[in-house]
Amino acid sequence: MSLFRKMALFVASFSALLLSGCGDDIKYNMREGVTEISREVYELHMIAIWVCVIIGIITFGVMFYSMFAHRKSKNPNPAKFSHSTVVEIIWTAIPFIILIALAVPAIGLLIKMEDASDSELTVMVKGYQWKWEYKYIDGDDNLANDVRFFSNLDQASRDMSRNAGSGFSGVKIEDENYLLEVDNPLVIPVNKKVRFLVTSDDVIHSFWVPDFSVKKDAIPGFINEVWAKVDEPGTYRGVCAELCGQDHGFMPIVVKVLPQDEYDAWYAEKVAEAEAGPDLNERTMSQLMAEGEAAYNTYCKACHMENGQGSGPFPSLVGTEMVTGEGSLTKHIDTVLNGVPGTAMQAFGNQLTEAEIAAIITYERNAWGNDTGDIVQPQEIHDIKNGGGE
Amino acid sequence: MADHKPKGISRWLFTTNHKDIGTMYLVFSFIMFLVGGAMAMVIRAELFQPGLQFVEPDFFNQMTTMHGLVMVFGAVMPATVGLANWLIPMMIGAPDMALPRMNNWSFWILPAAFGLLLSTLFMEGGAPNFGWTFYAPLSTTYGPESTDFFIFAIHLMGISSIMGAINVIVTVFNMRAPGMTLMKMPMFVWTWLITAFLLVMVMPVLAGAVTMMLTDRNFGTSFFDAAGGGDPVLFQHVFWFFGHPEVYIMILPAFGIASAIIPTFARKKLFGYSSMVYATASIAFLSFIVWAHHMFTVGMPVKGELFFMIATMLIAVPTGVKVFNWIATMWRGSITYETPMLYALAFVILFTIGGFSGVMLALTPVDWQYHDTYFVVAHFHYVLFPGAIFGTMAAVYYWLPKWTGRMYDEKLAKWHFWLSIVFVNLTFFPMHFSGLAGMQRRVPDYAIMFSDFNMMSSIGAFGLGLMQLLFAWILIKVCILEKGEKATDRVWEDAEGLEFTHLPSPAPYHTFDTPPKID
Ligand code: HEM
Numbered sequence: 001m002s003l004f005r006k007m008a009l010f011v012a013s014f015s016a017l018l019l020s021g022c023g024d025d026i027k028y029n030m031r032e033g034v035t036e037i038s039r040e041v042y043e044l045h046m047i048a049i050w051v052c053v054i055i056g057i058i059t060f061g062v063m064f065y066s067m068f069a070h071r072k073s074k075n076p077n078p079a080k081f082s083h084s085t086v087v088e089i090i091w092t093a094i095p096f097i098i099l100i101a102l103a104v105p106a107i108g109l110l111i112k113m114e115d116a117s118d119s120e121l122t123v124m125v126k127g128y129q130w131k132w133e134y135k136y137i138d139g140d141d142n143l144a145n146d147v148r149f150f151s152n153l154d155q156a157s158r159d160m161s162r163n164a165g166s167g168f169s170g171v172k173i174e175d176e177n178y179l180l181e182v183d184n185p186l187v188i189p190v191n192k193k194v195r196f197l198v199t200s201d202d203v204i205h206s207f208w209v210p211d212f213s214v215k216k217d218a219i220p221g222f223i224n225e226v227w228a229k230v231d232e233p234g235t236y237r238g239v240c241a242e243l244c245g246q247d248h249g250f251m252p253i254v255v256k257v258l259p260q261d262e263y264d265a266w267y268a269e270k271v272a273e274a275e276a277g278p279d280l281n282e283r284t285m286s287q288l289m290a291e292g293e294a295a296y297n298t299y300c301k302a303c304h305m306e307n308g309q310g311s312g313p314f315p316s317l318v319g320t321e322m323v324t325g326e327g328s329l330t331k332h333i334d335t336v337l338n339g340v341p342g343t344a345m346q347a348f349g350n351q352l353t354e355a356e357i358a359a360i361i362t363y364e365r366n367a368w369g370n371d372t373g374d375i376v377q378p379q380e381i382h383d384i385k386n387g388g389g390e
Numbered sequence: 391m392a393d394h395k396p397k398g399i400s401r402w403l404f405t406t407n408h409k410d411i412g413t414m415y416l417v418f419s420f421i422m423f424l425v426g427g428a429m430a431m432v433i434r435a436e437l438f439q440p441g442l443q444f445v446e447p448d449f450f451n452q453m454t455t456m457h458g459l460v461m462v463f464g465a466v467m468p469a470t471v472g473l474a475n476w477l478i479p480m481m482i483g484a485p486d487m488a489l490p491r492m493n494n495w496s497f498w499i500l501p502a503a504f505g506l507l508l509s510t511l512f513m514e515g516g517a518p519n520f521g522w523t524f525y526a527p528l529s530t531t532y533g534p535e536s537t538d539f540f541i542f543a544i545h546l547m548g549i550s551s552i553m554g555a556i557n558v559i560v561t562v563f564n565m566r567a568p569g570m571t572l573m574k575m576p577m578f579v580w581t582w583l584i585t586a587f588l589l590v591m592v593m594p595v596l597a598g599a600v601t602m603m604l605t606d607r608n609f610g611t612s613f614f615d616a617a618g619g620g621d622p623v624l625f626q627h628v629f630w631f632f633g634h635p636e637v638y639i640m641i642l643p644a645f646g647i648a649s650a651i652i653p654t655f656a657r658k659k660l661f662g663y664s665s666m667v668y669a670t671a672s673i674a675f676l677s678f679i680v681w682a683h684h685m686f687t688v689g690m691p692v693k694g695e696l697f698f699m700i701a702t703m704l705i706a707v708p709t710g711v712k713v714f715n716w717i718a719t720m721w722r723g724s725i726t727y728e729t730p731m732l733y734a735l736a737f738v739i740l741f742t743i744g745g746f747s748g749v750m751l752a753l754t755p756v757d758w759q760y761h762d763t764y765f766v767v768a769h770f771h772y773v774l775f776p777g778a779i780f781g782t783m784a785a786v787y788y789w790l791p792k793w794t795g796r797m798y799d800e801k802l803a804k805w806h807f808w809l810s811i812v813f814v815n816l817t818f819f820p821m822h823f824s825g826l827a828g829m830q831r832r833v834p835d836y837a838i839m840f841s842d843f844n845m846m847s848s849i850g851a852f853g854l855g856l857m858q859l860l861f862a863w864i865l866i867k868v869c870i871l872e873k874g875e876k877a878t879d880r881v882w883e884d885a886e887g888l889e890f891t892h893l894p895s896p897a898p899y900h901t902f903d904t905p906p907k908i909d
Pocket residue numbers: 523637638640641683684702703705706709744745746747748749751752757760761762766769770773774777778
């Protein structure tokens with residue numbers, strides 16, 4: 001008998017515990033999202049859950065009844081039967097029918113989700129270790145007015161993550177968008193069928209925006225297609241879903257959905273920025289160092305660490321041949337622009353602006369006691385990039 | 391015949407006795423279970439609250455990777471091989487396994503394989519950090535130096551498993567006592583026979599996958615590198631062609647265990663024996679044509695996705711048959727609740743919960759939302775922890791008296807069971823919620839809306855960790871301190887099977903030198 005008391009106690013306390021975690025403000029279910037597709041996905045999910053719950057209640061109900069009613073003290077003489085063809089056919093057939101009932105709506109929905117035809121805007125989404133690049137495909141051959149930019153985890157989240165302290169610290173992170181905020185969000189218009197072409201520069205990532213019910217792997221060398229037609233303006237947050245290395249948990253996706261006119265204005269501004277070309281103004285040493293520190297901490301710190309010492313497979317940049325050696329400047333610039341193929345060191349040449357690269361290199365060569373006194377100006381980087389160097 | 395065996399260490403090094411080898415497999419598996427468990431504790435400590443507290447993200451990834459590999463290849467698989475060694479000869483009335491020397495070898499490869507694998511933790515650049523699924527190119531172009539050691543470790547494990555499987559197949563086909571027809575074999579022997587076929591079919595595929603990795607990494611091939619004309623997705627197809635049958639390799643023996651234990655304590659014959667056999671066989675067949683359900687987001691053609699969705703859903707039918715048969719076995723039985731029965735029932739219930747989430751995951755459109763989130767983590771832990779692990783624990787409690795001649799401490803075992811049930815659910819149930827709410831897997835840090843569920847999971851996990859120490863103590867008491875009541879030959883009232891009806895407890899070192907008579 002005590003068995004059943006224990007069981008009841010367990011079930012009661014367990015559900016109480018779970019419910020205590022399920023206050024209004026805490027999410028514990030899939031979201032409905034903001035596209036027609038995502039709502040249908042949510043519905044199918046709820047149907048599947050209820051089907052499981054009902055089958056579960058019936059099956060476990062019968063089982064618990066048997067555990068209770070057919071225990072030895074109540075039923076000392078066991079029955080002798082050990083098969084029944086009719087029953088066995090019934091419980092093969094019923095699940096079969098239920099599964100067909102689940103499969104039918106799933107098939108229809110899947111076909112709809114995979115149909116990316118007639119899109120009204122195409123955005124190329126490219127994963128990098130550990131950031132996203134968005135490029136708006138405008139259909140003309142003029143590269144100078146392309147709207148394209150990178151989207152990194154915001155600095156505040158980076159700092160909080162590191163500063164959370166060690167051990168069960170009790171330092172409480174309270175920012176609602178912790179790890180879900182970026183410097184440059186993806187911007188798309190409302191009520192337009194937007195097609196995302198998803199690919200990757202290095203390893204496999206996965207572009208996931210739960211509110212759109214969009215998840216597609218970003219695979220190097222291949223382009224995947226997925227789409228969303230969002231019907232409510234707002235800011236929607238997602239994450240990279242496929243393990244892509246150490247900062248996999250630190251490459252969120254933020255999509256801002258704007259009304260058409262606001263989107264148009266934003267887009268025009270971006271085009272104008274692109275056409276204006278890079279900022280190649282001369283800078284002083286202290287300007288370069290300040291800009292360099294900020295940019296280094298955004299783009300390089302994840303691997304080479306804040307103190308430049310690196311860790312594991314990521315080399316130190318302090319007092320090494322590459323950074324402080326005689327005549328090493330050209331090689332240093334070349335490494336940062338073109339990366340080291342086949343390693344995690346990417347080609348930053350087309351990810352960062354000339355000014356950022358100049359500042360980072362100046363910073364690396366003068367910070368952490370490297371003190372080479374070398375100054376690199378944006379113009380030099382521009383020349384090297386455009387064939388002026390070597 | 392008198393038992394004679396070498397003394398000391400050479401008994402274990404050179405043994406060809408199925409019982410000794412079974413014991414070594416089980417001990418090895420338990421050690422690996424504790425090692426993998428310790429890694430899980432690191433993971434859960436880091437995830438106790440948001441922010442990075444204990445370990446660097448890269449080390450975190452090493453922990454998840456090693457945890458997965460050690461648990462799958464080091465804990466679950468060797469445990470089932472250990473049980474097969476101990477039980478199959480006794481269950482079919484054979485004196486030993488058919489290939490005893492190979493048996494010795496297939497065990498002794500394992501410590502070498504895991505020595506190699508674990509040594510990578512101390513190498514420069516760290517241990518493998520790309521997840522137990524080791525997707526290319528993260529594991530090829532971008533993998534740490536130690537990846538090559540990992541590849542050889544996998545090769546060794548594969549060789550060991552294949553030899554173990556061949557041994558089971560040959561034993562079952564050649565060594566059955568006269569009268570032990572195939573359709574009279576205990577379910578455990580059947581499920582292991584089918585498992586063995588799965589093993590010999592898919593372990594070579596895994597070996598192929600890691601060999602291609604090896605040549606991609608070191609000899610300039612580009613099977614998985616698009617830049618050289620290869621395809622990273624090919625890796626996933628090859629991996630999951632091994633990987634999905636692998637999940638059944640881990641669970642089928644547990645099906646067999648439940649089918650042995652439930653009839654004993656319900657004092658009633660197993661319901662629908664032949665449908666159990668056919669259901670197991672069809673699960674095994676289907677497991678070969680569903681692999682891409684792990685890859686619904688890689689961008690397959692719609693027709694491919696539909697095929698794999700429907701095939702996957704079909705698996706639920708034979709799985710359902712098994713569950714219903716177990717319940718029908720209990721129906722109008724005369725049930726008592728000793729610890730093995732408790733574990734077997736918990737297995738049925740909690741495994742079924744994992745099956746439910748499996749069916750949900752099979753629905754491709756919704757899988758886009760579940761895939762690579764904690765929902766998947768919840769799913770496979772429900773089928774693996776209360777599934778495969780509880781199944782093994784049920785088996786250990788059930789047959790331990792036969793192996794050692796002593797009863798375990800029933801009171802402690804009950805504590806072990808009830809606390810494990812609480813902690814296993816506390817650990818894994820909340821993961822369904824955090825996954826649905828949007829928490830992706832394999833991350834060392836997370837947004838604050840997932841805090842509560844993660845904290846629950848961590849508390850549950852620490853408790854679950856402690857429970858394993860209790861389990862160790864229960865086993866030490868019986869096996870080393872030799873405490874506990876003497877077990878009868880039958881051990882359990884009405885237990886069926888040659889090991890209970892024809893052999894004393896403890897089972898002597900050599901059994902069935904002359905085959906038993908089977909009616
Ligand atoms: C009713 C039967 C089952 C069905 C329909 C099913 C379905 C699935 C599906 C669709 C996935 C992929 C989820 C995703 O990544 O999006 C999955 C993952 C998984 N399943 Fe199952 N499953 C079943 C039973 C089992 C069993 C018996 C085991 C092992 C004992 C198992 C172990 C796993 C594992 C380990 C993974 C995750 C692999 C990974 O990504 O690391 N499943 N299952």
